[in-house]
Amino acid sequence: MIPASFDYVKASTVDEAVAALVKGGEDAKVLGGGQSLLPVLRLRLNAPSVLIDVSEVGEMRALTDDGDALLIGASVTTYEVMHSELVKEHAGLLSLTAGAVADPAIRHKGTFGGSVAHADPAGDLPTVAAALDCEMVIAGPNGRRTVAAKDFFVDYFTTALAADEVLVAVRVPKLGAGWSYNYQKFNRTAQAWAIVGVAAAVKSENGTITEARVALTNMGATPIRATGVEAALAGASSSDAIAAAASKAADGTSPTSDLHADSEYRKHLAAVLTRRAVEAASGI
Amino acid sequence: MTHISATVDGVHRQGEVEPRTLLVHWLRESLGQVGTTVGCDTSNCGACTVLVDGRSVKSCSVLAVQIDGKSVTTIQGLAEGEDWHPVQRAFKECHGLQCGYCTPGMVMASVDLLSENPNPTEAEIREGLEGNLCRCTGYHNIVKAVQTAAAEMGATT
Known part of the structure; x- marks a missing residue:
């Protein structure tokens, strides 16, 4: 099936994405890789008025070493997480599990942040976020806040993200030596x-x-x-x-x-x- | 309407699309690149697999607006003139198909697999093609075709 009509905004910064979310109201949805969202739209299980594409927001595409943790931008793809040397070294559980997600074509497009924000209870990556005590870096109209995994996942497909907030990055604490x-x-x-x-x-x-x-x-x-x-x-x-x-x-x-x-x-x-x-x- | 431009099978293309237009529909209906098939329409079967910037995606689960500025390769962009791609030849020689409906996606997924792993084991081939369904062959000859293509591509590079 073909999705219902929507407007499309391509954000180039986090601030632009938040502004578009505020403007779009409750019917706005964030588009990462779309590998969970597009099937939902095609089956007409949801019909947002506007999609805000964050797939090429520079800050959300970054995967960096942040001292005692890795900071993985929400728009980093599952494929990139799977193959990142930084992730293999410091969060091997995440790298391993990324390889268990769906299939290669979906991993190329789907994002780590999208999987976490979608919060499907059958999703593999939210479980890793819980196991590793990840922290979600969230941006909204009132600035930024950080929410621990244990408080982030609230219910089926429901997270601590408000309608006008976007997941910017996931902070993944390094496991350190001696862990397998x-x-x-x-x-x-x-x-x-x-x-x-x-x-x-x-x-x-x-x-x-x-x-x-x-x-x-x-x-x-x-x-x-x-x-x-x-x-x-x-x-x-x-x-x-x-x-x-x-x-x-x-x-x-x-x-x-x-x-x-x-x-x-x-x-x-x-x-x-x-x-x-x-x-x-x-x-x- | 949103303006997009992309390189499709080596040719620069542009146009106005509704944001809800799926990539596979843009390819087939606006550009006439009907080599890419639509199978399940629920991102399970992989018949619609194309390469975007060299990596496989399911074009029924990507919006046309998402490939703005990128390079798309479909099954129609693989051959160089009259010379088929080694994966295309191997699927023909090994009879890696019966009805042929999954073949465009199966070939593109195989090209992606071999670009990353030029010498895959049988298990790696089956794993690498897990997102592509074939309801005819039982996969046996598809795996053989990928092995044959790998051997040929290894020998020529």
Whole structure:
């Protein structure tokens, strides 16, 4: 299908994008790569009055080393994130997971920031943002603010972004030495969304896990940190200990049932994939 | 209407488009480049794959206004005169198609894959083409075609 008519504004700065959002009101939408938005428009699930294209805003295209973190502009593509040497070195979990998103053609066009702002609970990259305690740099008519991942994802396809705000960049804290990571994505067909996904990063010393981050994809309305697993993994040094910790993955979650999987099966998958992700990350 | 200009298959093109015009519709309906097919229209099948600045995209999921100032290559821009691109030849020689509807996208995705990884393993080919669906072949001869093209392109460069 063809999208309903809309006006098109190509922003060249963040200020221009914000001004266009303010002018456009609630019916304005930000266009990054369009790989989530265009299917929505073509299916006429949404019909914005104006699209504000931020794909070539210089500041939003930058990927820079910011000391203890990487600053990844919201319009940096998934493909660029996947192949960036900086990301590989300091946020390997993000680089690895970017390669699990959709397919090559979609990764070439889709953006990291777009995926985060779209906040599809089945999206892979929001889970990494949660696992790595990323911070979202947001610009609006009253200036800029920074929102932690745990406060950014609010509900299904809903974030802390107001209608007149744009996500400028994601601040990705560097993992530092001693960390290893893995992402497990369960789906039935190539390029499909995750039925369940698990991102794990663990810090190990002499074969014992000292610290762990585990986040779940598609186990609720937002990415979920499996805090029970994280706590139980501290001190784990055997596959039995990892399995015991992973069995807590679905604690406190109430995942949806749909044609791909019912809620109970998702809970089962969360535990299995958490075990696999932690084992692969830790080498234990 | 929004003015756009782009290089399409080596030719400078420009025109006025409605912002909602999809790239594939601009190519087919305004420029007459009908080699690129529209398959699923939901960004799953990859039949409409073209290259934008050398990288594959699904032209049913890109707006024409998004390629302003860029270079687009469709299946019709691959051959040099009468000389087919090695990937085109390999798809013919290996019979990497049956009905042929997915072929324009499949060839473009393969060209993109080989530009990044000139000597892919079978697994890398299958992974690299995961965004392109073929409902006829079972992919066997498509994989063979990409391997054949890789060997030929490696031998000539």
